[in-house]
Amino acid sequence: MKQRIPMFFIGLLLFAPALLAQTFSRNAIESALEDELFPLVEEQVWNTLSVRQTAEETANLTLLLIRALLGQERFDEAEILADESMHLPGQDAFIYWKARALFAAGKFKPVFQTLETLPKTSDYTPAALRLEGRTAIAIQDPKRTEKAFALFEDRFPEHEEAAQNLFDLADTQLASGRVRFAAKTMHELLKRFPDTVLADSVRLLLARELIAGNGKKEKKEAAGLLEQLGTDETAHARLRIAAWVELAALEQRKDRSDIAADALLNAENLTDQAALRARQKTARANLLLDDGKTKEAMPLFDEAIQAAPDDPLAADILLQKAEALLKIKQFDAAEKAFQSYLNVTQNPDGEIRALFGKGWSLWEQQRYEEAATAFENSASKDSDADRRITAWVKAGDARLAAKQAGIAAENYHHVSENNPEHSLAARALYQYSIALLAADKTQEAQHTFEKTEEQYPASDFAARAAIQRAEHLKQEKEWALALDEYRRIANQYTNATTQATAIHQQGLILFGFDRFDEALEKFHLVSKTYPESHVAPQATYMHGFCRYLQGDIETALEICRNFISTYPDSLWTPEVHFWLGEHAYNQGNYTQAQATFLDILARFPQNELADDALFWAGHSLLKQDSFLEAFTLYGRLAKEYPESELLLNTRFAQGEALSQLGEFSRAILAYEEAIKTDSDHPLADRARGRLGDCLFTLGTTETTRYQEALEAYQALYKRPNTPFALKLQSLYKIARCEEKMELPEKAFAHYIETVYMATNHNAPLSPDATLWFTRAALEAATQQEHKSQWQEAINIYQRIIEAGVPAKDEAAKRIKKIKTLPPQS
Amino acid sequence: MKQFLLSIIPSLLAIAIAGCSATPPPSPSTVAPKTLADEFMEMASELRNAGGFAVVGIAKSRSMALALNKAKADGRVKLADLLAKQTSDAQENVSNSFHDLAPKKVQHQTSNGIFTVYALMELNPANEPEAHSTTQDIPSL
Numbered sequence: 001m002k003q004r005i006p007m008f009f010i011g012l013l014l015f016a017p018a019l020l021a022q023t024f025s026r027n028a029i030e031s032a033l034e035d036e037l038f039p040l041v042e043e044q045v046w047n048t049l050s051v052r053q054t055a056e057e058t059a060n061l062t063l064l065l066i067r068a069l070l071g072q073e074r075f076d077e078a079e080i081l082a083d084e085s086m087h088l089p090g091q092d093a094f095i096y097w098k099a100r101a102l103f104a105a106g107k108f109k110p111v112f113q114t115l116e117t118l119p120k121t122s123d124y125t126p127a128a129l130r131l132e133g134r135t136a137i138a139i140q141d142p143k144r145t146e147k148a149f150a151l152f153e154d155r156f157p158e159h160e161e162a163a164q165n166l167f168d169l170a171d172t173q174l175a176s177g178r179v180r181f182a183a184k185t186m187h188e189l190l191k192r193f194p195d196t197v198l199a200d201s202v203r204l205l206l207a208r209e210l211i212a213g214n215g216k217k218e219k220k221e222a223a224g225l226l227e228q229l230g231t232d233e234t235a236h237a238r239l240r241i242a243a244w245v246e247l248a249a250l251e252q253r254k255d256r257s258d259i260a261a262d263a264l265l266n267a268e269n270l271t272d273q274a275a276l277r278a279r280q281k282t283a284r285a286n287l288l289l290d291d292g293k294t295k296e297a298m299p300l301f302d303e304a305i306q307a308a309p310d311d312p313l314a315a316d317i318l319l320q321k322a323e324a325l326l327k328i329k330q331f332d333a334a335e336k337a338f339q340s341y342l343n344v345t346q347n348p349d350g351e352i353r354a355l356f357g358k359g360w361s362l363w364e365q366q367r368y369e370e371a372a373t374a375f376e377n378s379a380s381k382d383s384d385a386d387r388r389i390t391a392w393v394k395a396g397d398a399r400l401a402a403k404q405a406g407i408a409a410e411n412y413h414h415v416s417e418n419n420p421e422h423s424l425a426a427r428a429l430y431q432y433s434i435a436l437l438a439a440d441k442t443q444e445a446q447h448t449f450e451k452t453e454e455q456y457p458a459s460d461f462a463a464r465a466a467i468q469r470a471e472h473l474k475q476e477k478e479w480a481l482a483l484d485e486y487r488r489i490a491n492q493y494t495n496a497t498t499q500a501t502a503i504h505q506q507g508l509i510l511f512g513f514d515r516f517d518e519a520l521e522k523f524h525l526v527s528k529t530y531p532e533s534h535v536a537p538q539a540t541y542m543h544g545f546c547r548y549l550q551g552d553i554e555t556a557l558e559i560c561r562n563f564i565s566t567y568p569d570s571l572w573t574p575e576v577h578f579w580l581g582e583h584a585y586n587q588g589n590y591t592q593a594q595a596t597f598l599d600i601l602a603r604f605p606q607n608e609l610a611d612d613a614l615f616w617a618g619h620s621l622l623k624q625d626s627f628l629e630a631f632t633l634y635g636r637l638a639k640e641y642p643e644s645e646l647l648l649n650t651r652f653a654q655g656e657a658l659s660q661l662g663e664f665s666r667a668i669l670a671y672e673e674a675i676k677t678d679s680d681h682p683l684a685d686r687a688r689g690r691l692g693d694c695l696f697t698l699g700t701t702e703t704t705r706y707q708e709a710l711e712a713y714q715a716l717y718k719r720p721n722t723p724f725a726l727k728l729q730s731l732y733k734i735a736r737c738e739e740k741m742e743l744p745e746k747a748f749a750h751y752i753e754t755v756y757m758a759t760n761h762n763a764p765l766s767p768d769a770t771l772w773f774t775r776a777a778l779e780a781a782t783q784q785e786h787k788s789q790w791q792e793a794i795n796i797y798q799r800i801i802e803a804g805v806p807a808k809d810e811a812a813k814r815i816k817k818i819k820t821l822p823p824q825s
Numbered sequence: 826m827k828q829f830l831l832s833i834i835p836s837l838l839a840i841a842i843a844g845c846s847a848t849p850p851p852s853p854s855t856v857a858p859k860t861l862a863d864e865f866m867e868m869a870s871e872l873r874n875a876g877g878f879a880v881v882g883i884a885k886s887r888s889m890a891l892a893l894n895k896a897k898a899d900g901r902v903k904l905a906d907l908l909a910k911q912t913s914d915a916q917e918n919v920s921n922s923f924h925d926l927a928p929k930k931v932q933h934q935t936s937n938g939i940f941t942v943y944a945l946m947e948l949n950p951a952n953e954p955e956a957h958s959t960t961q962d963i964p965s966l
Contacts (some may be wrong), residue, residue, distance in 0.1 A: 046894050046898055049895075049898045050897070050898045050901035050902060051901075051902065051905065052902050052905070052906070075887045076888065077890060077891055080886060080887045080888045080891060081886075081891055083886070084886055084887070084891070085889075328966075
């Protein structure tokens with residue numbers, strides 16, 4: 001035993017270096033805690049607690065230990081330690097830290113229970129209120145949260161966490177939708193703690209709320225806050241960047257794209273990250289585009305693409321550039337940019353966006369088939385319902401425009417069948433019907449129009465479908481049914497366009513039934529009630545036309561003149577002008593007619609009535625004996641409207657004008673042109689006759705022309721379809737030529753043939769035929785008188801009398817005269 | 826040093842004697858089951874009788890880890906008290922010398938969710954290098 005004791009102490013001394021460790025001062029442990037060296041803190045506390053400590057010191061050390069355990073996420077141990085340390089001095093500290101441990105462990109309800117045991121006057125009350133607020137946030141109890149933070153604000157306005165508490169209070173109020181209160185709280189924070197980091201955050205937050213409030217005054221304040229934050233060099237760059245970006249958005253909404261772009265430039269200058277800078281540059285480019293500064297915007301896109309730190313971002317900016325080009329209607333460039341993106345992208349969503357944009361670019365370039373393919377590709381891959389449905393509808397539109405009605409129908413059917421509740425479904429079903437109609441599936445189309453009306457009665461397309469069905473009845477000449485249908489539509493649909501169309505169509509059908517009074521009423525109703533509708537011009541015009549047909553010419557003309565001043569550029573305006581010109585012409589007011597027709601030509605040179613107007617202006621001049629001017633206008637018509645249906649008439653009229661000018665050789669050429677234009681047309685026969693007349697006239701100076709005239713008349717006479725009166729005329733003129741060629745017997749024979757042909761005609765003679773019959777008969781009789789063949793002459797005159805033609809009195813007079821002659825005469 | 830040794834020898838003897846007298850052999854007719862506390866006290870007593878310094882650190886907690894750490898701390902404090910009493914040195918000075926001291930043996934019992942840990946702490950030069958091997962009874966946490 002004596003040996004052992006000294007040995008122990010020797011041993012104790014030997015092992016001392018290994019065992020030696022110091023207890024640690026609380027300051028040292030707290031420093032380690034601040035540095036978050038939690039395992040070290042734990043070890044140091046236990047070591048220190050291995051030395052007898054005062055109760056106060058044990059309490060302090062235990063609190064440090066609790067915090068070290070929390071730092072290591074050993075929440076249960078921390079909570080137990082706090083709970084089991086309540087006997088130590090400073091019990092309120094353990095209550096608080098127990099609550100903290102429970103909070104950290106996600107045991108929120110026990111937090112409240114624990115905090116309730118905290119003495120009211122505890123130093124931990126502020127921290128406890130903050131913890132209560134945070135716990136209430138965790139269990140999503142905004143009332144309790146706000147209550148806790150508000151109480152904190154009320155009791156501890158000078159506390160070091162007062163600013164943070166105000167911030168959290170505002171945040172809670174915002175989350176509860178109590179925006180006005182939140183704004184008040186944020187203003188309070190800015191007033192009391194203007195130079196804190198939190199104030200910077202609040203400036204951004206408050207500005208966003210003010211902007212969302214949408215008031216003018218609020219937006220102005222928001223702009224001020226954002227500018228203050230953006231220009232505050234002490235504020236965090238992240239906040240400053242956000243402020244400039246918000247300000248840019250605010251200015252953009254005010255259509256001040258230039259100021260917005262400047263704000264974005266400020267954001268860009270503060271941004272270190274290449275990717276973010278590239279995005280800001282892209283946004284700035286979009287703003288400049290909005291401001292119409294295309295030239296400045298496009299290089300920015302290119303800069304952003306070059307500055308992008310990776311290919312996916314560069315591709316994304318390329319896509320934005322393509323979309324920007326589409327927006328500014330540079331469709332060709334947009335399509336190329338979309339295609340470039342499609343060539344490089346691996347991003348499925350981007351690919352869909354690009355296909356969709358490419359579809360629009362092609363659509364706008366009227367490259368319908370390619371557009372349809374792009375839309376179909378986009379639609380078949382898209383998971384975004386709205387865009388997919390739009391793509392299917394546009395694919396349908398493009399196919400329809402490309403005259404591929406069958407595929408168009410399938411595309412529309414995709415939407416109407418699979419997405420009947422979508423906002424585009426009514427349109428899709430209606431368009432489906434239109435496509436079926438275009439594909440000659442008339443019955444199916446009518447069925448789907450009916451379905452459109454039944455399925456989507458509140459949609460605009462219901463009325464349009466109903467009108468289509470009524471239109472179909474009209475085309476089928478089911479006039480009464482169509483009229484009833486239009487009446488139903490007018491009663492059922494209150495939409496102005498539909499009402500106007502349905503009433504107008506009733507007017508047109510009634511007009512077709514010659515029920516002018518009723519038609520007039522409908523047209524008048526449309527023109528008065530729906531003057532802005534697309535059918536109002538025609539209704540007004542038809543109103544005037546009805547008046548005209550009722551014989552109320554003055555009112556009709558008044559309506560037409562009003563029409564022209566009200567609708568100077570309407571589709572019907574040239575027609576109304578033309579009608580006024582025609583009316584003037586028919587009234588013999590050729591100057592007015594000519595001016596009106598020429599006015600149509602000047603104002604609507606591409607209108608389908610332009611050649612008509614020119615033609616009738618020429619005729620008006622002819623009527624004023626302005627033959628040269630008339631000829632000039634006809635020449636213009638032949639040159640400017642070579643496909644005009646009036647070409648034959650024009651050539652003929654040219655011949656007439658030249659004949660009047662004594663330019664017979666040129667007239668012959670004009671008539672030949674007329675004959676060539678349409679040799680079987682009745683007017684061509686008249687041209688043949690007029691050609692013969694010109695040759696005959698030229699015969700006065702060049703007798704060989706009589707033979708040519710004769711041949712021309714013979715050719716006309718022999719034509720199987722030459723009208724009867726013209727045949728008579730030809731025969732008469734053949735005789736005239738023979739007379740000039742000093743072939744009197746032949747001439748007489750043809751005069752008399754003319755007479756017999758007329759008298760043997762089964763039908764009453766037309767005025768023309770009467771003329772040539774009379775002339776031929778008088779010529780033949782005169783020749784007989786010259787030969788003193790009195791009885792033969794009387795016989796011929798007698799034919800005239802029997803024919804009952806106007807010259808019968810003259811014939812009777814001549815017979816009387818012959819009978820009074822002495823027998824030797 | 827000589828004075829120091831002379832001063833602690835009587836104390837050690839007194840402890841040894843007291844230890845011997847504190848554990849009379851139980852009478853067969855009144856044998857009660859030994860508690861874990863009794864067992865640890867006996868072990869400490871035996872160690873002390875054998876000339877060592879031994880105490881039992883005891884702690885209770887709903888956390889096994891806390892109970893263990895507390896028991897060890899308690900043991901160290903008691904050991905320091907004992908040694909200080911023997912050496913008349915300040916408790917803190919003594920304790921600083923072996924606060925890393927590991928228990929010779931540790932066991933626990935559980936009742937109503939409360940862990941009671943007994944840590945046998947011995948200061949014996951012959952045993953020192955093996956001190957850490959005594960924790961094998963503690964279940965893994």
